[in-house]
Amino acid sequence: MPVLTLSTAAPDWPRRAVAALRRAPARAGRVRVLAVEGRSGAGKTTLARRVAEEAGCPLLHLDDLYPGWSGLAAVVPLVREWVLEPLARGADPRWRAYDWARGAFGEWRTTPVRGELVIEGCGSGAAQLRPYLAELAWVQAPPALRGRRLDARWDAAAYAPHRQEWARQEDAFYAAHRPREHAGIILDNG
Template sequence: MPVLSTGDPSWPAAAAGLLRGAPPRAGRCRVMALEGPSGAGKSTVADRVGTELGCPVMRMDDLYPGWDGLAAVVPLVRAWVIDPLLRGGHPRWRAYDWDRGRHAEEWQETPTGPFLLIEGCGTGARELRPYLSVLAWVDAPADVRAQRLAQRGDAALYAPYREMWARQEDAFCAEHRPREHADLIIENTAAGRL
């Protein structure tokens, strides 16, 4: 399995090349999931690879149904992202309103071409893996992840839920073992953002 380091300036091109060379498994779309623990830098990694590919990035933060919703996001990703792709359409989803504690009424659509990135814990679930062209595990040392979480723009909002979310991540990883099934490891070890 390839291992890329964000310390190597060629890593976005290498990650994009891996997806380009993989077979489409969600209809005609090649989907890369970026999975890993909070603070690993999944969002930033997804942005860099998405720029390299010129493709959209879907974020699980828009779909999780609340702070206790990690497990519940998996069927939403299947219904709102994967199933439309399998039918030749585009992902159609409702954003979660964190202030109101519910999904919005209006539907949004994410137009896709040959590639789509989905990032966030839950994207490497057993039920989703058959439809992923590449599952990437993004990781960073615990101290770097803690520093990044403390520097988030929503750090104060996130802080009361951090332990609860970490327990959900641990349970998810124990059940689904996404790192063991990853096609690619991205070591995002630099302190701060890429």
């Protein structure tokens, strides 16, 4: 199937992304899951929010599930166990948000899902998760722009000491899982 490349400068890109999701088969039970993947600073969170709003569906941020700054690899089995496998069984995702200040997971939460779900974050396009995804979107932006966005984040001071560690985890993850090569949607966010 051809890859759909969308420029986020075009006003209709969210509608076209949702249309592509809705054309894809549901692979997590009756739910079509869109994973929004890409490097830090690419704009995943903002773009995923726009797609979820357009689709009228919930959005799950992997930032809520990473078990700390060294938790990129560890989030993949959590997403599968807490989010995707329940959907495949016809149940709603039940997950625990990570409390970054306490360094521990909090109370269980449930996300009601009917029809579609958007998950976003580095790791959402992992090989172990792709069998459940209706569509995978890769968000790309030039490195210099990503760096400026990271510097301007609301949590830039908290993120700064962990930025290199996180970048090394991203490098390892992308080398192993190659989500860009499996994406059916490319969101050019430069």
